[in-house]
Amino acid sequence: MGIDTATLPERPDVAGELLAIPAGWDVREVEQFxxxxxxxxxxxxxxxxxxxxxxxxxxWVPVDGEGDHPLATVSVIYDNRNRISTRLKQVRTGxxxxxxxxxxxxxxxxxxxxxxxxxxxxxxxxxxLGANFVAIESRPRGNELWGGRTTYRLRKFGDEIRLVYxxxxxxxxxxxxxxxxxxx
Amino acid sequence: xxxxxxxxxxxxxxxxxxxxxxxxxVHGSLYTDPTIFAEELQxxxxxxxxxxxxESEVPQPNDYVRKQLATQDxxxxxxxxxxxxxxxxRCAHRGLQVCDDASGNSSSFRCPYxxxxxxxxxxxLGYPYNKGYGxxxxxxxxxxxxxxVASYQGFVFGSLAADGPSLEEHLGAAAxxxxxxxxxxxxxEVSLDAGWLRxxxxxxxKFLAENETDGYHPQFVHGSIxxxxxxxxxxxxxxxxxxxxxxxxxxxSENDLRPEFRNFAEPLRWFGTTPDRVPQYVAAMQESYGxxxxxxxxxxxxxxMIFPNLxxxxxxxxxxxxxxxxxxxxxxxxxxxxxxxxxxxxxxxxSIGSVGPAGMLLADDTEMYERNQRGVQMLDxxxxxxxxxxxxESIDENGFTIGAxxxxxxxxxxxxxxxxxxxxxx
Numbered sequence: 001m002g003i004d005t006a007t008l009p010e011r012p013d014v015a016g017e018l019l020a021i022p023a024g025w026d027v028r029e030v031e032q033f034x035x036x037x038x039x040x041x042x043x044x045x046x047x048x049x050x051x052x053x054x055x056x057x058x059x060w061v062p063v064d065g066e067g068d069h070p071l072a073t074v075s076v077i078y079d080n081r082n083r084i085s086t087r088l089k090q091v092r093t094g095x096x097x098x099x100x101x102x103x104x105x106x107x108x109x110x111x112x113x114x115x116x117x118x119x120x121x122x123x124x125x126x127x128x129l130g131a132n133f134v135a136i137e138s139r140p141r142g143n144e145l146w147g148g149r150t151t152y153r154l155r156k157f158g159d160e161i162r163l164v165y166x167x168x169x170x171x172x173x174x175x176x177x178x179x180x181x182x183x184x
Numbered sequence: 185x186x187x188x189x190x191x192x193x194x195x196x197x198x199x200x201x202x203x204x205x206x207x208x209x210v211h212g213s214l215y216t217d218p219t220i221f222a223e224e225l226q227x228x229x230x231x232x233x234x235x236x237x238x239e240s241e242v243p244q245p246n247d248y249v250r251k252q253l254a255t256q257d258x259x260x261x262x263x264x265x266x267x268x269x270x271x272x273x274r275c276a277h278r279g280l281q282v283c284d285d286a287s288g289n290s291s292s293f294r295c296p297y298x299x300x301x302x303x304x305x306x307x308x309l310g311y312p313y314n315k316g317y318g319x320x321x322x323x324x325x326x327x328x329x330x331x332x333v334a335s336y337q338g339f340v341f342g343s344l345a346a347d348g349p350s351l352e353e354h355l356g357a358a359a360x361x362x363x364x365x366x367x368x369x370x371x372x373e374v375s376l377d378a379g380w381l382r383x384x385x386x387x388x389x390k391f392l393a394e395n396e397t398d399g400y401h402p403q404f405v406h407g408s409i410x411x412x413x414x415x416x417x418x419x420x421x422x423x424x425x426x427x428x429x430x431x432x433x434x435x436x437s438e439n440d441l442r443p444e445f446r447n448f449a450e451p452l453r454w455f456g457t458t459p460d461r462v463p464q465y466v467a468a469m470q471e472s473y474g475x476x477x478x479x480x481x482x483x484x485x486x487x488x489m490i491f492p493n494l495x496x497x498x499x500x501x502x503x504x505x506x507x508x509x510x511x512x513x514x515x516x517x518x519x520x521x522x523x524x525x526x527x528x529x530x531x532x533x534x535s536i537g538s539v540g541p542a543g544m545l546l547a548d549d550t551e552m553y554e555r556n557q558r559g560v561q562m563l564d565x566x567x568x569x570x571x572x573x574x575x576x577e578s579i580d581e582n583g584f585t586i587g588a589x590x591x592x593x594x595x596x597x598x599x600x601x602x603x604x605x606x607x608x609x610x
Contacts, residue, residue, distance in 0.1 A: 002240075002375050002377040002378055002520040002528060003378070003520070003525060003528050003529060003532065004525070007525065061542065063379065063380075063381060063382070064286075064379065068379060070536075071529060071532065071533075072378065072529075072532060073378050073379035073532065074378055074379045074380070074381050074516075074517060074518055074532060074535055074536055074539075074540065075536050076381060076536075076540050076541050076542050077536070077542045078533075078536045083537060086409075086412060086413060086537075086544070087544065089412040090408045090409050090412050090544055091408075093407075093408040093411060093412065094408075095407055095408040096408045096409075096544075096548065097405065097408075097548045097551040097552065098547035098548050098550065098551045140555075140558070141386055141554050141558075142386075174286065175382065176382035176383060176384035176513045177382060177383065177384060177541045178383075178384045178386075178541065179383070179541050179542075179547045179550050179551060179554075180541040180542040180547070181542070181547055181551075
């Protein structure tokens, strides 16, 4: 019962095949982008963070390791561009209580690895890379330690790098998680 | 956090719980006192029927899945003959956790410590080096089992008490709400096989049970998301709503939104969609139910809290399990309707947006639960108020107490049953 995954498109993390690393990417430039994205999220700069995304954005936080098919099973977050916008509009009201007041938050990103290329809907090839992270979040309820592995896909528009895809696999996503109100 | 609220003094000749639970107020220590939590485990969680999972989570013979029943780690198994069991995950030899995997398919479980092996019915199959016990089949030991396991429409409940009311007696009128949900499937069947979100909540479980049919909070707690999405849900819980809050007895309660949806008379309005968007589903419903399909599609799914831990929120099912006096876990999934693939995809997507640790609804409820837990540890005033609507309650045509959409009729029903269970002699 439930949803027959044979009727669904391929799951987005493994759709198509992993191609060679596309030309024109410098690992230092990529790291600078990741650090900026992390800082905007840490500082709850919702406008700045939202502006990083492409129109075909996908922001995914699965449960149970890499997760099951995200159109057939539940995830903590599975946001397309439209739902990212809704999520940010909600928090900008100042009455998204899970994030009002906002979390005090800092994260460290490391182990950045360029993994390959992934064909996109425009016929181009996005850069796929992975990185580890640790974040410490402070809220009135206490401190939370978050950690995991993020897979990103990036696309260049001229000199500008934009975020196409972000999948965050938390190390403890097989267990009960506290409220995740910030941008992970 | 340590409970600082002192239990109220108990007058001689009165039970503790008759002192702590009044018709219009409940005492703060009910949420913070570890001795009350310990007594709840004995008198509620280890006694009454507790929702554990759904048969669709173990569809095939020898499937199993690990679940919680209050603080107990249980393995829900389906044996080779199709019967569902709830085994307590503990080896009869040295007390080790026998099963480590979250789910799988196996006719037996082998303890990693000394290799004792159990059938998926809990029966001891064997132990290595059996001469140490005088040979094979010498031990009358086995895994612990939840003594009473029963299902209703595939929803599996367990009772750790060998005797007591039947599941049907416990569910009472709430069974009809489960029927309403199942009646939205063209095949008359639901499954809960879209996975579970697990939300750790630093709050006493009763704040959740009370909130689930509290029609007073949505406009305030969820105003942020109703506003940005233009959701019509808020109006269902407004002061002028014709919806009712119903005490279904045995601690169960519902927000009956049907009066509102009948007024609109728009099929699938309750789901925020229209028949032209899910044409195959509507056709299948008409095929199965004829003229009655329209009524089902107009009235929609139930919003019911089934004591103590099953909450059906239209298209989501919540399984609430306590961890400690100030902590519980909410397990949430999307309902899946047999024979309705168009609906199922939408229900998964809507559920991801709404519930779980990052859900645009439930993360805000959970924030309230956690702030509530901190607030109730303050010393003054000692009492929480549950009197809203007490003066305007009435009895409906079936004999149930009903209040307005925003009234605390459901909470009062919860506390009435809670008190009965907590005062019962063993």
